């Protein structure tokens with residue numbers, strides 16, 4: 620039987636202690652959540668007002684969108700999109716679903732806790748196991764139908780919330796396919812070059828996961844970490860953030876740059892699989908979430924990738940004598956297992972060689 624995304628961690632169980640603190644009742648940051656003060660929280664004070672670097676915001680209806688996206692992928696690995704076609708009602712509904720979920724009593728949320736070898740459910744971010752301190756956040760991952768878990772959370776209303784996730788999934792899948800062709804098109808790749816995209820290039824067999832993230836207001840935000848620095852293992856990720864900032868991306872030569880919420884916009888970032896597929900031309904971006912003293916922040920990530928068992932390797936159109944393949948073929952499931960083991964060294968663990976131009980691949984996080 621072909622492997623599914625939900626099987627990704629069978630061979631890599633992680634035993635996280637899911638007994639959560641009730642964040643809202645805490646007046647002080649407990650030692651368990653106190654990270655060394657982040658002196659790299661953003662670029663140094665004073666530079667901020669002079670720093671003109673901002674993550675590109677691209678209007679998807681712009682006739683130049685393909686070139687703008689190509690440039691953003693090459694130079695940033697992240698951009699925001701407006702006029703993306705997702706009805707605002709769907710964004711409001713999914714935000715309210717997340718809000719309703721995280722405001723349930725801890726004991727109720729724990730009824731849908733993620734199992735050590737599972738993908739779906741409530742709990743700490745999987746990457747928590749790599750850090751001595753806990754993050755100031757809680758998450759809920761959805762792969763496939765959320766019906767069973769939602770039944771545990773909302774015995775009365777689970778149908779309504781599952782329908783909202785279903786609608787969101789349908790819209791995100793469409794948008795992700797469109798973004799894929801813009802990103803690939805900007806590399807000169809056409810529909811015939813990606814067999815798993817299907818005869819019409821609709822990416823019908825693509826896999827995806829949702830990650831709902833909640834970052835409560837924090838009494839000592841300078842010493843807390845919402846979600847530690849990582850790259851996504853995806854082809855691309857589409858992130859909806861509420862009107863509270865917190866997402867930061869690492870910019871070479873500058874440091875951490877905040878991606879400000881733009882009303883109605885969605886953040887798109889390049890993941891490790893697109894990094895490999897593009898043979899390092901479109902680098903995956905290192906990012907993290909910081910927290911703040913007064914506002915609760917919510918984000919919803921749509922983590923998009925190929926069918927779980929399809930081999931992803933640098934595209935042959937991008938290769939040549941002076942451009943040998945830099946990465947060996949891997950399936951998404953295999954790569955998720957590698958990530959579970961090596962975390963931020965996963966990408967370099969599947970790398971075959973350094974680029975011939977001798978430049979260090981900055982986002983190849985070895």
Ligand SMILES: C=C1C[C@]23C[C@@]1(O)CC[C@H]2[C@@]12CCC[C@@](C)(C(=O)O1)[C@H]2[C@@H]3C(=O)O
Pocket residue numbers: 627738744745746747760827828829830849850851852853920922955958
């Ligand atoms: C498909 C997936 C990517 C992800 C692991 C997951 O199985 C579902 C959750 C995803 C997420 C979201 C938060 C950051 C991250 C590193 C994590 O721990 O869980 C990503 C994983 C990833 O992209 O590797």
Ligand SMILES: O=C(O)CCC(=O)C(=O)O
Pocket residue numbers: 830832846851858860865866867906907908917918920
């Ligand atoms: O909350 C955010 O802004 C980032 C979330 C994220 O990086 C993720 O879910 O992978």
Ligand SMILES: [Fe+2]
Pocket residue numbers: 849850851856906920
């Ligand atoms: Fe992420």
